[in-house]
């Protein structure tokens with residue numbers, strides 16, 4: 001059964017109702033004495049776009065890094081596309097390490113600071129993962145890498161190194177690189193925060209297209225307009241917990257709505 005969800009931008013999301021793509025239960029994480037996540041739970045269905053917002057330091061980045069084990073949660077359970085990984089185990093078994101590797105392929109990440117390899121061209125960055133991790137043949141990886149660069153509007157930048165690309169172009173290469181792993185979910189960690197304001201739109205437009213294609217996305221961002229237009233659901237975090245969760249239409253539009261008031265307090269930092 002399919003459910004249709006069109007958001008305010010008119011980006012149609014058609015996704016099988018209730019097919020869970022990510023489930024995080026009761027995630028706890030501390031760095032030394034600082035308890036950053038105090039029991040965060042989130043379920044995201046296939047094709048959903050969930051935007052996570054909240055004040056600086058509330059644990060948003062730490063939470064999405066826990067979803068693909070770039071940070072090891074101290075406690076809880078993460079399930080990505082039927083792969084269940086228990087957290088907080090001090091001893092890594094071979095089976096657990098293999099599950100975490102698979103989970104990272106299924107849940108690709110786009111970082112605030114792009115993290116491109118500076119010594120590789122745009123295409124080189126995009127094909128590295130498919131060749132090294134997925135064992136794809138080079139000619140196949142090049143063909144699909146070129147298609148992905150075209151998809152993000154950078155076919156003509158194929159042979160440029162990152163130092164010769166603008167911030168927005170670098171971030172679009174990073175998105176193509178994430179997609180090259182054929183992920184089930186893309187996790188975006190403040191993808192526009194490191195960019196000059198005039199470069200935000202080109203990255204957000206690429207993300208809108210991806211949402212329109214039905215990609216499951218979790219996006220940490222302060223971009224209220226993007227959340228309003230594209231998100232199926234907005235989650236607010238503060239002080240290591242989820243404090244609000246709901247439809248962007250309900251939360252972000254009406255300033256009299258109690259959730260909007262608390263949201264505006266949260267992002268006003």
Ligand SMILES: Nc1ncnc2c1ncn2[C@@H]1O[C@H](COP(=O)(O)OP(=O)(O)OP(=O)(O)O)[C@@H](O)[C@H]1O
Pocket residue numbers: 031034036054055056057058059060061062063190
């Ligand atoms: N590796 C780390 N070691 C120690 N402290 C950390 C580490 N990573 C994050 N923190 C701390 O955890 C808290 C939450 O950080 P996090 O980056 O998750 O917040 P955030 O909500 O994403 O903030 P922002 O919107 O500013 O990016 C902060 O106080 C931060 O200093």
